[in-house]
Amino acid sequence: MGEGHASLIITIISLAVGALLGVLLILILVLLRPKAEASDATFPQGDFPPTSSIVWEERERQLLDRIFATEDWDFLDGRCPAEAQRVFQAERRLMALYWLSLVQDQAKSAMRNHVSQARRLEGLQPALECKIAFSYVFFRLNCWILAIVVLVRGPVGLQRAVLFARGISGQLLGMAAGADAHAWSQRI
Amino acid sequence: MLRFHFAKMKFYVLSLWIAGVLLESLLLARAWSGAWFKKYPVFFSYVVCVFLQDVFFLVVYLFRFGRYETAYWYGEFFSILLGAVVTYEIFNLTLGRYPGAGRMASHVLSVLVIIGLTKPLADALAGGWAWSMTSVELERNLRIVQAVSLLVLALVVGYYRIPIGRNVRGIFLGYGMFIANSVVTLTFRSSLGGTFQNAWLILQPLCFLLALVTWCALLWTYEAMPVVESQPRIEEDYRSLAAATRKGVLQARTLWGKAMRP
Numbered sequence: 001m002g003e004g005h006a007s008l009i010i011t012i013i014s015l016a017v018g019a020l021l022g023v024l025l026i027l028i029l030v031l032l033r034p035k036a037e038a039s040d041a042t043f044p045q046g047d048f049p050p051t052s053s054i055v056w057e058e059r060e061r062q063l064l065d066r067i068f069a070t071e072d073w074d075f076l077d078g079r080c081p082a083e084a085q086r087v088f089q090a091e092r093r094l095m096a097l098y099w100l101s102l103v104q105d106q107a108k109s110a111m112r113n114h115v116s117q118a119r120r121l122e123g124l125q126p127a128l129e130c131k132i133a134f135s136y137v138f139f140r141l142n143c144w145i146l147a148i149v150v151l152v153r154g155p156v157g158l159q160r161a162v163l164f165a166r167g168i169s170g171q172l173l174g175m176a177a178g179a180d181a182h183a184w185s186q187r188i
Numbered sequence: 189m190l191r192f193h194f195a196k197m198k199f200y201v202l203s204l205w206i207a208g209v210l211l212e213s214l215l216l217a218r219a220w221s222g223a224w225f226k227k228y229p230v231f232f233s234y235v236v237c238v239f240l241q242d243v244f245f246l247v248v249y250l251f252r253f254g255r256y257e258t259a260y261w262y263g264e265f266f267s268i269l270l271g272a273v274v275t276y277e278i279f280n281l282t283l284g285r286y287p288g289a290g291r292m293a294s295h296v297l298s299v300l301v302i303i304g305l306t307k308p309l310a311d312a313l314a315g316g317w318a319w320s321m322t323s324v325e326l327e328r329n330l331r332i333v334q335a336v337s338l339l340v341l342a343l344v345v346g347y348y349r350i351p352i353g354r355n356v357r358g359i360f361l362g363y364g365m366f367i368a369n370s371v372v373t374l375t376f377r378s379s380l381g382g383t384f385q386n387a388w389l390i391l392q393p394l395c396f397l398l399a400l401v402t403w404c405a406l407l408w409t410y411e412a413m414p415v416v417e418s419q420p421r422i423e424e425d426y427r428s429l430a431a432a433t434r435k436g437v438l439q440a441r442t443l444w445g446k447a448m449r450p
Contacts (some may be wrong), residue, residue, distance in 0.1 A: 005443050007376060007379075011375055011378075011379050013332075014332055014371055014374075014375040015373075015375050017332055017335050017339065018368045018370075018375065019341060019368070019370070019372065021335045021338060021339045021342070021367065021368040022368035022372075024339060024342045024343065024346070025338075025342055025360070025364045025365055025368065028342050028345060029252075029342070029345075064443075065401070076193065097386075100444075103440050104440070106436065106439065107440035107441075109436070110432075110437055111433065111437070113433070114429060114430070114432075114433035115348045116349070117429055118288055118289075118348070118430075119286045119288050119349075119350060120286060120287075120349040120416075120417075121288040121426050122287045122288055124288035124291050124426065125426070125430075126292050126295035129292055129430075131336060131434075132430060132433055132434060132437070135434065135438075139437055139440060139441050139444070142441075142444060146444065148262075157191055171215035188287075
């Protein structure tokens with residue numbers, strides 16, 4: 001039984017390695033092959049090229065609040081026809097996704113600058129490179145999850161989902177604290 | 189007495205075999221006429237060896253069939269050895285001009301080798317290692333090692349967006365796809381045994397034919413490698429570069445976090 005189990009694991013790993021190599025080669029060497037860099041302009045370290053003409057100031061913070069806040073929807077809900085509500089939801093969804101794409105562009109720009117310079121350096125530190133890569137991948141993953149939630153529930157629904165999740169986690173913490181207190185009182 | 193086994197060989201098997209020999213000849217002829225064999229000497233030597241092997245095996249199969257199986261496996265392991273050198277040349281051509289990225293690849297490979305060898309070494313020390321292995325399993329395992337090396341290289345090339353020329357891309361793509369297909373077919377052959385034999389007789393040469401077609405297409409003419417960008421400033425800039433990058437990603441994450449906060 002043990003040998004069969006080990007053999008199955010090896011089979012799965014072998015197939016996974018083969019499939020992954022094939023897919024990656026096609027992706028990297030055929031579909032996503034790097035185009036010639038438009039310019040070798042290296043941006044001064046600490047500065048990143050602007051992704052758009054938008055500069056993030058306090059005003060942008062207010063816009064962000066408006067896109068994801070529920071006040072506008074609470075005002076419209078029950079006051080205007082269903083068609084108008086549908087149009088409102090669709091446009092807010094587009095705005096939220098557009099904002100998300102700008103945020104991702106900012107991170108992508110930082111990474112693009114990093115890899116174009118780091119690949120030529122001899123003193124690269126693999127551990128630090130891995131940390132940067134993982135934090136970037138984790139960030140992109142979070143953005144995709146956020147995009148899915150926005151597509152399904154809209155930006156207003158996202159806020160409600162966050163509030164709901166916070167409520168649940170608060171309840172769980174309360175229950176855990178209560179159970180601890182009860183166990184402690186039992187011991188006494 | 190010579191025994192001619194032509195009648196025993198299926199038509200499609202013979203067709204694939206001859207097609208492979210013809211494509212190899214075409215590739216070698218282009219390498220010679222285009223003089224790119226001097227630029228990629230290891231790869232050219234590999235194709236020459238494979239060509240000679242194919243012709244030799246065809247003769248053995250047709251006229252000395254009884255010795256074919258032995259000759260096949262010797263040839264196969266010799267190919268794996270040659271393939272390891274080709275893999276090294278691909279690494280050199282791709283990352284030779286980017287020492288930082290090359291260092292990253294070698295570190296990642298070292299970690300993977302350590303992870304991969306830990307269990308077998310532990311088993312061996314505990315006396316539980318089973319050394320018996322069929323030829324198919326052995327070839328599969330060696331091809332997996334090659335596949336993992338090429339996987340790491342592909343990841344590093346993709347992550348650092350290393351510009352590689354058409355020819356090197358062709359060598360990498362063709363050989364990589366061949367290794368990937370070999371790992372999959374050898375795994376099936378090892379797991380399913382004789383029931384996969386007929387499919388294996390077609391798939392194995394077909395995989396190599398696809399590699400040959402890729403090489404012919406992308407190595408038809410010689411294309412120089414892209415010019416290496418100028419060296420960045422002094423090495424001490426790396427830490428500040430990494431810090432600035434992390435700051436940029438953190439800024440983006442902060443903005444993302446603001447959207448999540450009601």
